[in-house]
Amino acid sequence: MKNKDYKKLLDKEKTVKRNGMHSFHRYFGKLIPAIPAFAIKTFTKEGDYILDSFCGSGTTLLEAKNLNRNAFGVDLNPLAVFVAKVKTTKIPKEKVKRVWEKLQADIKADGRNYSNEKDPYCVNIDHWFKDFAKNDLLKLRKNILELPKGEIKDFFLGCFSAFLRGVSNADPRHVFPGYSKRLRKLDAEGKRTIDVFASFERAVKKRMEYLEVLPENNAKTKAFASDSRSLPKEIKNVSLIVVNPPYISSIRYLETMKIEMGWLSFIQNQKEYLTLDKRVVGTERFYKSDLEVIDQTGLFAVDRQVKKLREAGNKKMAKVVSQYFNDMKKSIGEMSRVLKKGGHIVVKISDSTVRGEKIETHKHFIEIAKENGLKNIACFKDSFDENSRSLLTTRNSYSGIMNHDWILIFQK
Numbered sequence: 001m002k003n004k005d006y007k008k009l010l011d012k013e014k015t016v017k018r019n020g021m022h023s024f025h026r027y028f029g030k031l032i033p034a035i036p037a038f039a040i041k042t043f044t045k046e047g048d049y050i051l052d053s054f055c056g057s058g059t060t061l062l063e064a065k066n067l068n069r070n071a072f073g074v075d076l077n078p079l080a081v082f083v084a085k086v087k088t089t090k091i092p093k094e095k096v097k098r099v100w101e102k103l104q105a106d107i108k109a110d111g112r113n114y115s116n117e118k119d120p121y122c123v124n125i126d127h128w129f130k131d132f133a134k135n136d137l138l139k140l141r142k143n144i145l146e147l148p149k150g151e152i153k154d155f156f157l158g159c160f161s162a163f164l165r166g167v168s169n170a171d172p173r174h175v176f177p178g179y180s181k182r183l184r185k186l187d188a189e190g191k192r193t194i195d196v197f198a199s200f201e202r203a204v205k206k207r208m209e210y211l212e213v214l215p216e217n218n219a220k221t222k223a224f225a226s227d228s229r230s231l232p233k234e235i236k237n238v239s240l241i242v243v244n245p246p247y248i249s250s251i252r253y254l255e256t257m258k259i260e261m262g263w264l265s266f267i268q269n270q271k272e273y274l275t276l277d278k279r280v281v282g283t284e285r286f287y288k289s290d291l292e293v294i295d296q297t298g299l300f301a302v303d304r305q306v307k308k309l310r311e312a313g314n315k316k317m318a319k320v321v322s323q324y325f326n327d328m329k330k331s332i333g334e335m336s337r338v339l340k341k342g343g344h345i346v347v348k349i350s351d352s353t354v355r356g357e358k359i360e361t362h363k364h365f366i367e368i369a370k371e372n373g374l375k376n377i378a379c380f381k382d383s384f385d386e387n388s389r390s391l392l393t394t395r396n397s398y399s400g401i402m403n404h405d406w407i408l409i410f411q412k
């Protein structure tokens with residue numbers, strides 16, 4: 001098949017109506033489900049194993065489940081992995097409904113005093129939550145945490161994380177948490193009502209409906225809070241890998257989810273947060289001393305650009321770029337290792353502009369893949385989806401203007 005044939009198949013997938021479960025939880029940089037759906041239908045059969053080693057909130061995993069394929073997901077962000085698990089776990093609605101009724105009754109009967117309850121890890125919590133909302137949230141969270149361990153409890157914790165932003169002062173329209181002018185104005189005029197329990201009820205009811213459309217099948221899904229540069233041993237012999245890795249210094253993924261991660265105890269202090277953030281591929285977080293060691297990537301054009309950035313006094317960006325490609329070399333090496341012979345990899349990636357230097361990331365990925373025994377069988381442009389608008393603005397300010405992504409297909 002040629003590029004245009006693959007593109008046609010992908011475009012056709014874009015017209016298919018998707019499972020509501022994809023909207024379970026916000027996540028920035030989400031794949032459009034059409035990409036994994038197209039890849040899965042084109043390159044695999046039922047029962048095959050699929051991997052997304054930068055799985056984020058689990059779009060690939062959910063599409064695999066929908067199409068009765070087994071899937072592995074890996075992401076550094078434990079909250080993303082948790083959301084991916086919740087989104088792919090089928091639970092009979094009746095069971096959830098019973099627990100929901102009990103949870104509501106427990107909350108109503110809960111006369112405990114929450115004003116002295118320990119706050120979750122959240123820098124400046126009083127800036128992000130009104131006092132009464134924080135107390136209601138502490139009560140709600142406590143009652144969910146007291147449910148028996150298991151998938152129903154996780155479902156409610158997932159709902160808690162998903163609705164949290166809507167009852168905070170962080171504007172849900174913004175990628176990064178921020179108490180916007182818009183929200184401040186609404187608050188000053190008394191036009192915003194925050195009702196924690198009523199909002200949670202709406203959030204739960206909507207998500208119980210999503211659960212209903214999740215198919216009942218034998219497809220297994222396993223998501224790991226782990227590193228794509230060194231994949232867990234259990235992952236092997238996969239037939240297809242679908243990924244959209246981070247872009248060079250694109251989005252500070254962890255920062256976008258910091259409030260939710262604190263409330264769900266995935267991070268308990270600043271040190272844990274910084275340690276995790278330093279490991280993100282594409283990170284801009286370096287110690288000053290790190291900037292003195294800039295490793296070659298072995299990619300001729302990249303090393304030349306890195307040298308240029310350094311010579312222009314831009315040590316930090318030189319480090320960001322070289323580290324990014326060295327990390328992606330490890331990640332692509334790992335993908336190749338766990339892929340079956342004959343298996344495919346579908347990558348969505350965008351080029352970047354760093355301090356005026358255009359970096360053709362997609363071409364470098366092809367070079368790296370070749371070094372790892374992968375044949376590039378297709379490479380075509382895919383225009384941004386309307387839904388990625390918010391992301392587009394962020395990408396523009398960080399890494400230069402991009403108005404299309406690249407879809408790369410490899411075969412081992």
Ligand SMILES: C[S@@+](CC[C@H](N)C(=O)[O-])C[C@H]1O[C@@H](n2cnc3c(N)ncnc32)[C@H](O)[C@@H]1O
Binds near residue numbers: 074226
């Ligand atoms: C573009 S997002 C993927 C979004 C995902 N496809 C979805 O639909 O939600 C890139 C992801 O890479 C993850 N990531 C960054 N560095 C990583 C690493 N070293 N190992 C695993 N995941 C990493 C980030 O946490 C982020 O979730």
